[in-house]
Amino acid sequence: MNLLGEIREAIKGFYSLAVGMGVTGKYFFRPEVTVHYPRKTVDNVSTYSGHVELQPGKKNPDGADCIVCGTCVRNCPSGCLTLEVLELMEENPDLEKKPKKIKKLKALIYDYSYCSLCGQCIENCPVTALGFSQHVYWAEFDRKAIKMDLVARLKDQLNAKKEAM
Amino acid sequence: MTTETLCGDFYTHCFQAEQDKEHEGRLIINMGPQHPSTHGVLRVIVEMEGEYISRAEPVIGYLHRMHEKMGEIKTYHQYMPNMGRVDYLHALAWNWAYIGAVEKLCQIEVPRRAEFIRVITCEMNRICSHLVWWGAYLLDLGAFTPIMYSFDDREQAVDLLQMITGSRLTYCYYRFGGVRTDINDAFIAGTRDFCKLMKSRLPMYKDLVTDNYILRKRCEEIGVLPLEMARRYGATGPVLRGSGQKYDVRRAEPYSVYPELDFEIPAFPEGDAMARYRVRVAEMEQSVRIIEQSLNMLPQGDFMAPKSPKRIKPPKGDVYFAVEGARGKIGVYIISDGSSTPYRLKLRSPSYSNLSLFAELAKGTLLADAVSILGSLDLVIPEIDR
Numbered sequence: 445m446n447l448l449g450e451i452r453e454a455i456k457g458f459y460s461l462a463v464g465m466g467v468t469g470k471y472f473f474r475p476e477v478t479v480h481y482p483r484k485t486v487d488n489v490s491t492y493s494g495h496v497e498l499q500p501g502k503k504n505p506d507g508a509d510c511i512v513c514g515t516c517v518r519n520c521p522s523g524c525l526t527l528e529v530l531e532l533m534e535e536n537p538d539l540e541k542k543p544k545k546i547k548k549l550k551a552l553i554y555d556y557s558y559c560s561l562c563g564q565c566i567e568n569c570p571v572t573a574l575g576f577s578q579h580v581y582w583a584e585f586d587r588k589a590i591k592m593d594l595v596a597r598l599k600d601q602l603n604a605k606k607e608a609m
Numbered sequence: 610m611t612t613e614t615l616c617g618d619f620y621t622h623c624f625q626a627e628q629d630k631e632h633e634g635r636l637i638i639n640m641g642p643q644h645p646s647t648h649g650v651l652r653v654i655v656e657m658e659g660e661y662i663s664r665a666e667p668v669i670g671y672l673h674r675m676h677e678k679m680g681e682i683k684t685y686h687q688y689m690p691n692m693g694r695v696d697y698l699h700a701l702a703w704n705w706a707y708i709g710a711v712e713k714l715c716q717i718e719v720p721r722r723a724e725f726i727r728v729i730t731c732e733m734n735r736i737c738s739h740l741v742w743w744g745a746y747l748l749d750l751g752a753f754t755p756i757m758y759s760f761d762d763r764e765q766a767v768d769l770l771q772m773i774t775g776s777r778l779t780y781c782y783y784r785f786g787g788v789r790t791d792i793n794d795a796f797i798a799g800t801r802d803f804c805k806l807m808k809s810r811l812p813m814y815k816d817l818v819t820d821n822y823i824l825r826k827r828c829e830e831i832g833v834l835p836l837e838m839a840r841r842y843g844a845t846g847p848v849l850r851g852s853g854q855k856y857d858v859r860r861a862e863p864y865s866v867y868p869e870l871d872f873e874i875p876a877f878p879e880g881d882a883m884a885r886y887r888v889r890v891a892e893m894e895q896s897v898r899i900i901e902q903s904l905n906m907l908p909q910g911d912f913m914a915p916k917s918p919k920r921i922k923p924p925k926g927d928v929y930f931a932v933e934g935a936r937g938k939i940g941v942y943i944i945s946d947g948s949s950t951p952y953r954l955k956l957r958s959p960s961y962s963n964l965s966l967f968a969e970l971a972k973g974t975l976l977a978d979a980v981s982i983l984g985s986l987d988l989v990i991p992e993i994d995r
Binding site for chain 2: 453456457459460461463464466467468471477488491492493519520521522560561562563564567568576
């Protein structure tokens with residue numbers, strides 16, 4: 445009886461093994477589902493939200509629409525954005541009136557190593573000057589290298605676009 | 610307290626102190642903190658008597674990130690990204706628990722379309738979570754192939770979620786009064802295809818794994834958890850349902866549009882690792898059902914309440930809101946003192962209660978079975994430590 449049981453168990457085991465191998469065999473002849481990364485890349489990067497970046501402005505095509513209100517800096521949970529403001533006096537002021545101060549964006553320092561990509565800065569921006577980039581394949585050896593000035597980045601992008609045209 | 614008792618760790622206090630005649634000849638080994646089968650930095654001190662475990666004590670705290678304390682410092686909006694990082698596998702359930710609690714506190718109305726979008730995405734995420742568990746558990750038991758299939762399927766779901774949330778793992782998608790982006794036709798069509806795919810894959814999983822003789826030997830009658838004990842430890846989710854109790858927050862404390870949806874709560878009375886396995890596989894089936902129904906019932910309208918506040922300053926008071934996560938009951942308790950940050954924020958994580966079972970379950974089992982038991986509890990370590 446004991447021997448019979450053992451044999452029955454062995455047959456059961458072999459049967460389930462055969463079923464499993466059958467499944468594996470069937471899937472062996474299916475087309476590949478992976479891509480070989482450096483040679484090929486996946487095609488759905490456009491829906492990915494990469495790091496935060498300044499968008500080319502609608503009113504100001506050579507730069508960003510940023511009005512230097514600092515909402516993004518205040519709303520950021522991890523404090524990864526820093527504004528550097530350039531304060532200018534208004535040009536051609538009326539002699540009777542006091543010249544007005546104009547705030548201009550000098551630099552927007554963004555530390556990607558702290559960012560959690562929650563999108564609070566983007567949602568709260570009153571002029572939608574910020575957006576997610578599609579910069580996915582980004583790796584650096586140094587942590588300092590992923591801290592960058594978004595204004596300079598936007599300028600480089602626009603210049604590159606101009607040269608391409 | 611003398612300095613002697615202050616020095617040392619859990620091992621020094623609880624294991625070294627008892628190294629007397631009675632415990633002589635017993636081997637004490639560390640399973641973790643860097644052990645592949647603990648799926649993170651969980652340390653289990655195991656006292657072995659030959660091949661059998663006479664005592665197993667989980668030591669936690671290696672991944673503590675002070676999420677609760679951070680909640681007291683950050684504003685209600687700023688705390689949102691934290692919720693995706695508590696439980697990385699079912700991030701949207703934690704999103705929902707926190708958002709839901711604040712919505713209840715401030716009495717923010719959520720549009721019907723947003724509720725359905727939440728149900729769809731949350732259930733998608735639940736399938737992703739169960740698929741990862743399914744692959745990783747079988748990997749623990751020594752089967753390598755299944756994780757390849759499960760990640761193939763998970764990839765489809767994650768791609769769909771990426772389409773609308775923008776991220777692939779640590780989602781921060783729900784907002785107070787709705788969701789961040791509306792779902793589009795491509796997502797709806799893709800989700801229908803994914804549901805079809807899952808329906809064809811689940812029978813394959815059954816053939817490949819569930820009916821496999823070797824798996825059954827490793828799961829059946831291993832780590833039998835009586836219902837009374839599960840209740841005593843406050844176990845929830847598939848662990849409790851694997852002991853036969855049909856308890857699901859979606860039915861017990863209904864929230865959102867779940868009362869309108871038709872789904873079953875799978876429960877198996879055996880209480881062993883196989884029962885917990887079956888519950889999770891059956892839950893994937895039910896989640897597919899829920900997604901299909903929600904897609905059919907999806908109304909037109911806003912995905913975000915038009916009057917959703919930009920800054921939240923809730924009234925004084927406290928609120929508790931619970932949702933059903935992939936691992937069990939996720940609860941968020943907020944005490945508000947009327948300021949823009951919570952006075953206290955308490956997170957109830959299911960993995961913590963489920964882990965506390967382990968010491969009792971593993972007693973007297975083989976070491977190899979303890980791995981199976983630990984896997985069947987489906988622990989996510991960041992959730993235990995918060």
